[in-house]
Amino acid sequence: MRDPVQGILNVIERDESGLALIWCPDFGLREWLVDEVESVLDESKRAFRTDTVEGALAEPHRLALLVPNDERGAILDLEANRERLLSGPEARTQPIVLFLMHDADGQRALAEEAVSIASWLHGNHSDPEEDAQIDLEEERRRFEEITKQTPEAWLEAWRRAEWPQTSENYHLAYRAKLLEKP
Amino acid sequence: MKTWIDLYREHRAARSASGKEWSTHLRKRLIELAKAGHCDATIQGRFTRQKNGDLEEWFIRGKDADGSKPEPLKGLSGIETATLDVLLLSDPRTGHIHKLTIAAQGKRKDGSTWVIAVHLPDDRIKDRPDGDRHGSGACGHPALHCHVGPDLKTVPKVRVPLPALDPPSVLDWVLSQITGYEPALWSEVNKHL
Numbered sequence: 001m002r003d004p005v006q007g008i009l010n011v012i013e014r015d016e017s018g019l020a021l022i023w024c025p026d027f028g029l030r031e032w033l034v035d036e037v038e039s040v041l042d043e044s045k046r047a048f049r050t051d052t053v054e055g056a057l058a059e060p061h062r063l064a065l066l067v068p069n070d071e072r073g074a075i076l077d078l079e080a081n082r083e084r085l086l087s088g089p090e091a092r093t094q095p096i097v098l099f100l101m102h103d104a105d106g107q108r109a110l111a112e113e114a115v116s117i118a119s120w121l122h123g124n125h126s127d128p129e130e131d132a133q134i135d136l137e138e139e140r141r142r143f144e145e146i147t148k149q150t151p152e153a154w155l156e157a158w159r160r161a162e163w164p165q166t167s168e169n170y171h172l173a174y175r176a177k178l179l180e181k182p
Numbered sequence: 183m184k185t186w187i188d189l190y191r192e193h194r195a196a197r198s199a200s201g202k203e204w205s206t207h208l209r210k211r212l213i214e215l216a217k218a219g220h221c222d223a224t225i226q227g228r229f230t231r232q233k234n235g236d237l238e239e240w241f242i243r244g245k246d247a248d249g250s251k252p253e254p255l256k257g258l259s260g261i262e263t264a265t266l267d268v269l270l271l272s273d274p275r276t277g278h279i280h281k282l283t284i285a286a287q288g289k290r291k292d293g294s295t296w297v298i299a300v301h302l303p304d305d306r307i308k309d310r311p312d313g314d315r316h317g318s319g320a321c322g323h324p325a326l327h328c329h330v331g332p333d334l335k336t337v338p339k340v341r342v343p344l345p346a347l348d349p350p351s352v353l354d355w356v357l358s359q360i361t362g363y364e365p366a367l368w369s370e371v372n373k374h375l
Contacts, residue, residue, distance in 0.1 A: 001248050005230040029275070035206045039213075040227055132233045132274070139232075142249075159310075165334040167252040167267050170283055171241070174269045175249065177281070177304070178232065178239040 001139070004128035008037055011126040012063070017092040019078070019085065019117070021125035024101045033128060034067055034099060045094055053077035056096045057084060063094040071106025072113075074098070079114035140179050143172075151176035186320040192346035193325035194314075197305065200348050202277030205231070205240060207350035208268065211357070212242070219257050220361055221266070229268065238274035242266075255286065258360050261296075264288035266356075270349065271304065280304050282326075284352045286360055287333075298359055299329040300344065300352050317341075326352075 011020040022037060024030040034049065041047050045063040050056050053074055056064035068074035078085070078098070085092070098121075100106040110118045140151060147154050154163075155176045163169045209229045216223045228243040244251030252265035264286055271281040285299035302325060303314040310316075317323025324343035331340055347355065357363045 001232065003230050003243065005227050009227050029202075032202045032206075032277075035203070036209075039206045039209045042226070129274075132231050132238070134232045134234050136234060167265060167285065167287060170267060170269060170285070171250045171252070174239055174241065174271060174281070174283070177271060178234050178237055182308075 001134070002131045004126075004131040005036075005040055007126040007131040008040060008128060011124050012041070012095060012097060015124055016095055018095050019120055019124065020095050020097045021121045022097060022099050023125065023127040023129070024099055025129045026101060029129075030067070030099060030101060034065055036128070037097065038065060053081060057081060059094075060090050060092040061094055064096045066096050066098045068098075068106070071100055071104055072109040075100075075106050075109040075114045075117060078117045082116050082120070134178070136179065139175075143175060143179055147172065151179040152181065155180060186324070189343060189346075190315075190320045190325055193302070194305070196326070196346035196348060197280070197302075198276065198278045199346075200277065202272075204277065204279070204349045205229075207348075208240075208353060211350055211353045212268070214363070215255075215266075215357060215361070218361065218363065220255050221253055225253065231274075233274045236273060236275075237280070238272050240268070240270040240272065242268055255288070255360075259362070260291060261360065262289045262291045262293075264360065268353065279349065280306055282349060282352070284349065284356050286356050295332045297329060297331060297333055298356055299334060300326070300356060301329070302326045 008022065014020070022033065024033050038047055041063060047063040047065055048059065049065045049067060051067055051069050053066065056066045066074065143151050154172065157163055158169070158173050158176070209226070212225045212229055215221050216225050222245055224245060225242065228245065230243050231238050231240045233239070241250030242253045243249065250269065252267050255264040255266055258264050265288060267283055267285045269283040270279060272279050279302065281304040282302040283299065285297065287295070287297035287299065289295055303316055304310070305314040307313055314325045323341060326344045326346065327341040328344055329340060330342060354365045358365070
């Protein structure tokens with residue numbers, strides 16, 4: 001299974017002194033996603049939020065959660081400051097984690113105006129919403145492998161109280177509901 | 183009867199009251215639980231989710247497993263074994279909580295079993311025609327209720343009504359019963375009286 005939380009941790013840990021990108025589905029969920037990322041980080045990273053590249057660069061020993069209001073401006077600033085990121089007066093010990101929205105100015109700027117940063121971020125990005133989406137057929141197959149029943153058949157028996165109310169069966173019931181077909 | 187109608191209304195309203203914020207606060211509670219030495223520190227990265235269309239499942243991923251597992255607890259006074267379940271079904275966009283289970287259970291040192299299980303039934307009509315209105319009424323089967331006993335099957339199957347708590351507060355309450363954790367010390371409460 002793909003794990004959205006593990007996906008976030010992987011990109012942050014992959015390049016501890018560099019740059020990581022977290023894709024957000026839209027403005028509505030961005031603030032929540034920033035909170036989520038902050039909550040999975042170890043306190044030793046001393047994470048802080050900033051909306052500017054300059055703000056992120058000013059704190060090389062703290063993990064910067066860069067949530068730009070002007071996404072294109074932030075991408076161009078990162079491109080212009082690539083050398084500072086790589087070898088500033090003080091080497092970074094914590095990464096900058098950039099939050100960009102899908103299909104917005106930042107994504108377009110990354111593709112068209114910031115080749116170096118795009119190349120740096122290649123393979124160092126996470127899309128938690130995509131990672132959270134299950135492969136329905138694969139997960140149903142796994143469920144059937146464990147229970148020898150379809151999620152629908154298992155749930156029917158659960159609703160008739162045919163399965164004991166154990167902790168393990170509660171976990172199966174939640175999973176079956178997620179996998180249930182309309 | 184008004185008391186029970188009001189309580190049911192409050193339970194329904196609480197499902198959508200805190201947007202999606204509850205997930206981050208739940209994780210913070212679990213981190214505190216780990217800091218207190220009652221569960222593995224890796225729980226910080228294991229409270230996770232998966233979604234299918236307009237339904238999202240939240241759970242604690244097993245330390246060495248792919249899917250959700252009861253989380254082993256340790257260092258509980260007078261308790262030999264214990265596990266914690268944190269399970270939710272919600273709307274991935276709004277955070278509306280369809281279903282919730284926060285439960286702790288295990289064995290005492292004398293071998294007897296115990297369970298504290300808070301349930302909020304699924305409110306989707308798809309699940310049952312009467313949604314979250316289980317049993318015969320809102321007093322005997324309140325929507326947000328807690329089972330306390332040796333297990334979930336021994337009669338009487340007690341369902342204690344709970345006020346309209348959000349998921350982090352439900353977890354606070356369950357943990358306060360078994361770990362000594364107290365999120366609302368009287369010394370702090372007194373300052374607000």
